[in-house]
Amino acid sequence: MIKKIPYYILPIMAFFLFVFAKIKTDEKAATFSIQNIAKTYTAGNAISISFTTESKTATADLYLIHSYSKIIINAKNENGKLTFKLPLFFTEKTGSVSWHLLSKNSKASTGTFKIIPNNTTTTKIESYLGPRTILTGKQNFTMMVVVPTDGLDNPKEDNTAVIIKDQFQEDITSEQKNTTNFIAWKNIYSRVKSGKMLVSSQCEQTTTKEIETDIYPSIATNFSITYERNHDFADGNQITKLTTSKITDQFGNLVSDGTLVAFYITTTTNMVLKTYAATINGIAIAQILHPDHGDTYNIKAFVTGMAESQPIKISYQPLIKSFPYTFSKENREITVGPLKSFMNQIVPNGIKVVLEIYHNNQLVETLQLDSYDGLAKFYLSPSFYKEKEYQFLIHTLGITQKTEIKKYENHK
Amino acid sequence: MKIINNRNINRLVLIILFFMISTLTLLGMSRILEFLNSGADRSSMLHLELTTEDAYLPKVVWRDLENPAREIEQNTLHKIEKDYLFSWYVKNNALEKNTTKGIEDFYTQNTRKNLYRTIAYNKGHKISIESTTIKHFPELEFYSEDGQQVVFTDKNVVEFQKISQNDQLLTSIQDTATYKVMMLLEDGFWRVRHMVKMDAEPFQKDTVQPTPIYTVSNNQILQNKTSYTIKGINYYPKNSAWDTFGELFNKDTIAKDFDIIKKANLNTIRVFIQYEDFGKAKVKLEKLAKLKVLLDLAEAKKLAVIVTLFDFYSDYTIPSWTLTHRHAEHIVSEFKNHKAILGWDIKNEPNLDFENRNKENVLNWLDHMITVIKENDPNHLITIGWSNSVEATNLANKLDFISYHFYxxxxxxxxxTNGLLKNTNKPVVIEEFGVPSYGGVWNFWEGSPKEQAAYHKKMQTYFKKNNYSFMSWTLYDFPHVPDQVAGKWPWQKMRQKKFGFIDEHGNNKPAFQYISNK
Structure with a gap:
């Protein structure tokens, strides 16, 4: 029995030896050598990278860092060869790719390769034009930025030719620019005339749509104003029209329609009145009502912050020198008028008539009426005006007249 | 009259049912109203919740702002930088968690697809990549007239990544590459339109001539080129243990303590800076001012200082790296010319985090932190305060001297110590050692002030014999010890309170006479 023991032990020992030997082979570091990695690939084409190793079992993973991606690819050991097939989306982007071969027992080998834009695909262009509105004048410009890409949305390589064209009226220019840092760009300068400018670009066979930029007149220059009126009487009814000359920029372009012109009117009593008008075809027209008393207006117009006119002066004649008034109904009713105008015609309705009532030189009350058919009738009710005597001041059309002292008796 | 009859039961049931139905109806209605009133917070429309300040702060240095088109405005540049870093942040986050969150905000419509396809692939293959960028050196290439497009080259971006598949960590890799980037301004966000990776190109390093006082030669630390043996002590003011720079910070207290230390024939102290206390990524200036007061005092008393950073900090995960980098950068560059500092101890006993925080993570973090500190302060030595001599060989070749704690x-x-000296061929500092004088119920009356004195006496003979550099733990007994330090149980705390050479009333304990050697 004891003799047989070696027969039992030997196979067990042999088994352990075998296991040990197996571990030994596994622990030996497999070395991988590059079989096939090109320096550059074209975007969109299939890429596969292979390594060879003397081991038939050792595997490794490939870690890749790319412009937008970081991925791991696994491969099987096929007879000492590991082939890593890059997924399609990964191969579609350009840039330098760092690869790191990760294997358990050996030092990672690393390297880089490059994926370049695919020029066989249809070129695409993204173009950006800005600012989209500019002013006339030599110093103003808009900038066209063109980013040509291949069909896979990768920016073209540097020094790709891009033609940038612009049209303004009869003037069409075209210039070739080469890309650097993804882009080709050009400053397109404004002209002295306002209008629309169209810009487009072309790279290889691809052209863009036109993009518009508006050239607006630059800031207004000084202008003059004139006035026009039916007569020069201060009748509080007629209208005086203020008209600017054609407002232009320094190159003679009419300012944009709707440019606001402010008219500042200073009266003889230094009151400031304002009115506004927007330009149409470079001209702004404002209207002011005649005053209802003699006055002189100083008028100056402004395009705020940009331009101004020379001042003008407009005088208005008083309509009448004096007016009649009568007392009736025991002096309780005061009729002012008829108010007659410069041709002896009755003044337009609505002329302001003010009656100031005094008692012992003390102002008791001020009444106001608008004229109707040239007349204004005030009635002093005995229940309110109980004093024995009153005196009156009457103002209308800039004229003031003082009545004599009137006596009143209380009628009960 | 019988109270309990069928009629009364019916009534009761009806009444209860009525109350129950009313309550439920009211509850239901209130729930519906509540639901209708909830919804997206209005402020979320404005994306106000996003701020880079605390999320992602790699080092960014704009090297060149010249460009042939429009001159860039500082505030625009700041906004571009912020959004560009966000684009990295959401990309890193996407690659780690395979989510598309945030990508819409920082990548244009056409560009998003590239990330989405990568995420889909990685999700399918169970790949997760934790990554961070460490440094960016962008150069402006183009800024358009209308301020809507910008192109820049981000040179030599250092990326660090941890790669895992099927929840298995494969490896960690550092890669340096240049990226050319075009961004567009779309509804208030700068979004990446094109991004092309390019090979990194070497560029000139800033050549600042270091002017160190403390240097290292073989197993020796040198002070102005003569051999310097650290005879030191770990220092907290008596009443602000583990809170040196807190509310109780007092210049006079520290000055008095420094006099005691200097008179006791010691030449070096070790102090601690807590990451949160100092303001995390945005270092608080008042804390720096306090540190400066302490360092200036040390310089005046001719004491060298080892400043331990990142105390009470244990987040080594990659997404937080850049924040800790800014913290360290701010502190060390502020004091890079300070004569009192002997060296920076990056972290106290980081090996205690090996188990819970992944050893690999901790070591990678320390490794990068060494680089950050060296770059910002070439004048001072760097060490790590390992808790034992076995782990003290980690990163030894990157450190100026080796520190370990001997208990x-x-x-x-x-x-x-001799093993370390031989293996690393670097100076070795026994950066902490000591025994508590506490003897009580919690340690079976094991220690006593006498035994403490005997221990230090013996230790000093070893130090003197071998000319070892040492730093004892600690100057004072502490009336209060925070829970974070030793634990919350009395048997843990009581020991920790009694390590000092001076008791909490300010009297020298017997061990005090063996605080140093001549």
Whole structure:
């Protein structure tokens, strides 16, 4: 029995030896050598990278860092060869790719390769034009930025030719620019005339749509104003029209329609009145009502912050020198008028008539009426005006007249 | 009259049912109203919740702002930088968690697809990549007239990544590459339109001539080129243990303590800076001012200082790296010319985090932190305060000197220290050692002030014999010890309170006479 023991032990020992030997082979570091990695690939084409190793079992993973991606690819050991097939989306982007071969027992080998834009695909262009509105004048410009890409949305390589064209009226220019840092760009300068400018670009066979930029007149220059009126009487009814000359920029372009012109009117009593008008075809027209008393207006117009006119002066004649008034109904009713105008015609309705009532030189009350058919009738009710005597001041059309002292008796 | 009859039961049931139905109806209605009133917070429309300040702060240095088109405005540049870093942040986050969150905000419509396809692939293959960028050196290439497009080259971006598949960590890799980037301004966000990776190109390093006082030669630390043996002590003011720079910070207290230390024939102290206390990524200036007061005092008293950073900090995960980098950068560059500092101890006992925080993570973090500190302060030495001599060989070749903490039986002191000296061929500092004088119910009356004195006496003979650099723990007994330090249980705390050479009333304990050697 004891003799047989070696027969039992030997196979067990042999088994352990075998296991040990197996571990030994596994622990030996497999070395991988590059079989096939090109320096550059074209975007969109299939890429596969292979390594060879003397081991038939050792595997490794490939870690890749790319412009937008970081991925791991696994491969099987096929007879000492590991082939890593890059997924399609990964191969579609350009840039330098760092690869790191990760294997358990050996030092990672690393390297880089490059994926370049695919020029066989249809070129695409993204173009950006800005600012989209500019002013006339030599110093103003808009900038066209063109980013040509291949069909896979990768920016073209540097020094790709891009033609940038612009049209303004009869003037069409075209210039070739080469890309650097993804882009080709050009400053397109404004002209002295306002209008629309169209810009487009072309790279290889691809052209863009036109993009518009508006050239607006630059800031207004000084202008003059004139006035026009039916007569020069201060009748509080007629209208005086203020008209600017054609407002232009320094190159003679009419300012944009709707440019606001402010008219500042200073009266003889230094009151400031304002009115506004927007330009149409470079001209702004404002209207002011005649005053209802003699006055002189100083008028100056402004395009705020940009331009101004020379001042003008407009005088208005008083309509009448004096007016009649009568007392009736025991002096309780005061009729002012008829108010007659410069041709002896009755003044337009609505002329302001003010009656100031005094008692012992003390102002008791001020009444106001608008004229109707040239007349204004005030009635002093005995229940309110109980004093024995009153005196009156009457103002209308800039004229003031003082009545004599009137006596009143209380009628009960 | 019988109270309990069928009629009364019916009534009761009806009444209860009525109350129950009313309550439920009211509850239901209130729930519906609540639901209708909830919804997206209006402020979320404005994306106000996003701020880079605390999320992602790699080092960014704009090297060149010249460009042939429009001159860039500082505030625009700041906004571009912020959004560009966000684009990295959401990309890193996407690759780690395979989510598309945030990508819409920082990548244009056409560009998003590239990330989405990668995420789909990685999700399918169970790949997760934790990554961070460490440094960016962008150069402006183009800024358009209308301020809507910008192109820049981000040179030599250092990326660090941890790669895992099927929840298995494969490896970690550092890669340097240049990226050319075009961004567009779309509804208030700068979004990446094109991004092309390019090979990194070497560029000139800033050549600042270091002017160190403390240097290292073989196993020796040198001070102005003469051999310097650290005879030191770990220092907290008596009443602000583990809170040196807190509310109780007082210049006079520290000055008095420094006098005691200097008179006791010690030449070096070790102080601690807590990451949160100092303001995390945005270092608080008042804390720096306090540190400066302490360092200036040390300089005046001719004491060298080892400043330990990142105390009470243990987040080594990659997404937080850049924040800790800014913290360290701010502190060390502020004091890079300070004469009192002997060196920076990056972290106290980081090996205690090996188990819970992944050793690999901790070591990678320390490794990068060494680089950050060296770059910002070439004048001072760098060490790490390992908690034992076995782990003290980690990263040894990157450190200027080796520090370890010795709380073992003292017969092992020479064996452990000499082993390190031989293996690393660097100076070795026994950066902490000591025994508590506490003897009480919690340790079976094991220690006593006398035994403490005997321990220090013996230790000093070892130090003197071998000319070892040492730093004892600690100057004072502390009336209060925070829970974070030793634990919350009394048997843990009581020991920790009694390590000092001076008791909490300010009287020298017997051990005080063996605080140093001549």
């Amino acid at each position: 073992n039986d003292m017969i092992h002191l020479e064996y452990e």
